[in-house]
Amino acid sequence: MPANKFTDSGAPSSEGVSQAGNNNEGTAVEATSVTNLLNLTPDNALITLSAFMSEAGQPAYRARQVHRYLWLKPVASFEEMSDVPKALRDQLAQRFALPRLAIDTDQQSSDGTRKFLFRLADGQAIETVAIPDGKRLTLCISSQAGCALQCAFCATGLMGFARNLEPHEIGYVPQFSIAFDLLTVWESLLAASLLRVYGPRTEQRDEALHHILTEVGLDDIADRRVEVLSGGQKRRLAEARGTMETGSSLTRPSTAASARHRGRG
Numbered sequence: 001m002p003a004n005k006f007t008d009s010g011a012p013s014s015e016g017v018s019q020a021g022n023n024n025e026g027t028a029v030e031a032t033s034v035t036n037l038l039n040l041t042p043d044n045a046l047i048t049l050s051a052f053m054s055e056a057g058q059p060a061y062r063a064r065q066v067h068r069y070l071w072l073k074p075v076a077s078f079e080e081m082s083d084v085p086k087a088l089r090d091q092l093a094q095r096f097a098l099p100r101l102a103i104d105t106d107q108q109s110s111d112g113t114r115k116f117l118f119r120l121a122d123g124q125a126i127e128t129v130a131i132p133d134g135k136r137l138t139l140c141i142s143s144q145a146g147c148a149l150q151c152a153f154c155a156t157g158l159m160g161f162a163r164n165l166e167p168h169e170i171g172y173v174p175q176f177s178i179a180f181d182l183l184t185v186w187e188s189l190l191a192a193s194l195l196r197v198y199g200p201r202t203e204q205r206d207e208a209l210h211h212i213l214t215e216v217g218l219d220d221i222a223d224r225r226v227e228v229l230s231g232g233q234k235r236r237l238a239e240a241r242g243t244m245e246t247g248s249s250l251t252r253p254s255t256a257a258s259a260r261h262r263g264r265g
Contacts, residue, residue: 036097037070038168045070056091066092072242076100099168114182120145120169124162130182137183139191143170185229185237186222189213192241216240 037045049063066084069075078084078092104125105117112132119125126142148161183191189209213219216236221229226237 034095034097036099036166036168038098039166042067042071052092052095056088058088062088068242070098073238074100101169118142118169120165126165126169132182137187141170181225181227183226184223185213185218185226188226188237189240212240212243 035048037048040048046063046067049066050060053060053063062084066078066081069081075081075098077098078089078096081089081092084092099121101118101120103116104119105115107115107117109115114130116128116130117125118128124145126145128142129140131138131140142165144161144164146159146162147157149157150160151157186209189212190206193205193209210219213222216239218233218236218240221233226234229237
């Protein structure tokens with residue numbers, strides 16, 4: 001698997017230095033503290049971005065445009081949002097933080113188990129482990145740095161408890177993102193839906209996911225690993241994940257995807 005492109009930016013995770021700027025039309029933006037967008041829920045991040053765009057005199061669609069880069073198509077910095085005006089990217093970097101973690105170690109055992117060691121901004125380390133079992137893959141993620149249980153057989157327990165992790169250190173990016181290439185197409189879409197909607201798996205959700213895969217032309221290869229897909233197939237899978245930005249997208253057809261990919265197979 002390619003190395004993770006994200007590195008920790010060292011940006012403050014919640015509150016930071018007050019800063020101010022101007023939008024590309026000269027409208028002043030009031031000084032405020034830096035906010036970590038990745039510590040917000042997707043809905044609250046969109047609300048926050050919408051308020052910022054309104055304050056900065058930007059078109060309302062810019063909020064959703066930037067929002068896509070937080071979890072759906074994650075980037076390491078605002079500068080990488082190439083379809084966003086440069087002046088607006090500079091403003092966003094002054095107001096918000098996008099801290100990403102760095103993978104320190106990626107190890108794979110003879111039975112296929114992969115262990116990823118992430119280094120946190122404060123020097124602590126956490127592990128994510130992907131354990132294959134036939135056609136299934138179990139992903140074990142960390143919610144704390146260290147552990148207070150101190151089990152004699154566990155290296156993490158011997159470290160003692162350091163702290164609870166912040167939301168951006170646990171969620172969809174980065175701990176889940178590094179494992180998506182190891183999943184099947186179906187598992188990848190299911191994991192994305194569970195992460196975005198935060199609800200139990202249901203028969204209705206499975207039916208919706210099947211419908212989405214059919215629309216983007218990937219239903220016949222749902223049991224294929226993501227890492228072996230072609231570039232076009234990966235783009236279609238990314239689009240399928242994009243239909244799940246809200247819970248409502250899991251309960252009704254995505255006609256946009258169907259129109260774009262009808263007949264592609």
